[in-house]
Amino acid sequence: MRAATSLVALFHQWTLAITEGVVVHDEGGWLRIEEDELPWVNGLDLVAFPVDLEEHVLRQRQTECGVDLAAVDEGFDRREKLIHAVAAVKAALKK
Known part of the structure; x- marks a missing residue:
């Protein structure tokens, strides 16, 4: 089984960070x-x-x-609209 591309990219980034000394073991082994070194x-x-991260x-x-940033900016109102739309479709399918 192959790892997802995004997972491979994540492991690559963490390997690079460990190699460069950005990710280190602390006194507790974590x-x-x-x-300060990341950027x-x-x-x-x-x-x-x-x-x-800076916004x-x-x-x-x-x-x-x-990502649709307008939808993100709309926030809770957008979520409420989607919940009502899904409920309407479910109700229509039950008929």
């Missing part, structure tokens, strides 16, 4: 991210790590991945 490593994708970085990545 992997820890040296956040400086060539080829490292910040989105692959559990760190706070413009996150929104840029979402756009690259095809």
Whole structure:
């Protein structure tokens, strides 16, 4: 069984980070991210790590991945509309 492309990319990023000393073992044996080093490593994708991202970085990545940012900005109202639309379709199918 082959790993998903996204998983392979994630492991590649973490391997690079370990090699570059960005991900290290702390005193307790846990992997820890040296956040000050993250932006400086060539080829490292910040989105692959559990760190706070500036909003413009996150929104840029979402756009690259095809996320409808207008829907994201609409937030809860959009979710409510979808819930009602799904309920209407379910009701129509039961008839």
